[in-house]
Amino acid sequence: MTLVHIVYAHPAPLSFTRDVFDAFRRGLSEAGHTATVSDLCAMGFRAEMSLEEYERESAYAADRPVAPDVRAEQQKLLAADVWAFFYPMWWADCPAILKGWFDRVWTAGFAHRADPPVRVRRALVCCTAGYEAGELERSGVLAAMRTTMLTDRIGDRAETAELLVLGGTAPEIRETHLRTAFEAGLNPGGSRPSR
Template structure:
């Protein structure tokens, strides 16, 4: 049995995102897993970072708010705002994290971005008091798998290498690499449902079946092979060293390890 945290971000309880969230909860529990759900809109989650997140800072009226410093002090002293501390406890408890959301303006809804901003404090997800980032040997939240489940209004072809929006893997790079990999979690390839603006009812069953297959493989599928910062591929300025990539590789693909060639062992 594994423990999974699902964070859902959609304002309409009858939406496709809400249906996928409910399906994931039921499917994972039926498989014997323990599941917790953070439905951010139902929770009326506060999305903005401010001094109220760090109560000790409020008592020091002459002190300028420094988010990284004050969040780290509050995190390490156990004096964060209660709603933040509760979400951090859920992540610590979990073996896997699933973020369920619609893509709005090529990113997450503001409420989910605010959950990330407030919950991944210095001293919890990053910072000098936790293991170094971009390291698959023990970063802050190592050992947890991470899956993005996202719905998109555009067709799949629009999010391809020649599509007008660019590849979905590139659009989601800030979450996959900048959030999950940076904090030590293990990102999986995202699950996406495209062309959802006017999605007919008959398309839901196939989407649900495809999602079930991904949920069943949550702890077995091969993760995105991002390069660790400490693996010898980068210089001291965090730039990929020459010759580490396959010929013809460019863009964000530079920062994933090449797949082994047939017949070669690694």
């Protein structure tokens, strides 16, 4: 059994991103895995770094305390075997609330300048997009997304990492994407190498 911590970033209660997220959780449940969830918008997670947080991070002052909401997120990550991130692609990146989550949660002494740094078995990054993956590949957006999410934000904090871009809006494509998300939930530890 695998414990997955899911970070979900979408403001609407009804969306295709929510459908993908729910399909993944159904797969987890069916296979006997468990999950914790940080629904950032529902939680009202503060995305903006405070001056105090900025001063801590710019000085790499790992000995200074972090905010309680940040500590709570870090504890969820530490307890998990797998991290999963679900969000819609907006302007070739994640929503601002998720970017702010990384800004605030990837602190000195936790995600960098730590001995040892936080590390997980696998990270799954799953985003929905209006454009199909082939178009995003041709435009260079997909390569940029991989670099940003897998190389920079996840980096060596995960033994393996995968970016699933579920793009396109045709009904038959959407059904395929829901099946992909469900299957990812059945095997959250993954079997494919990343990057």
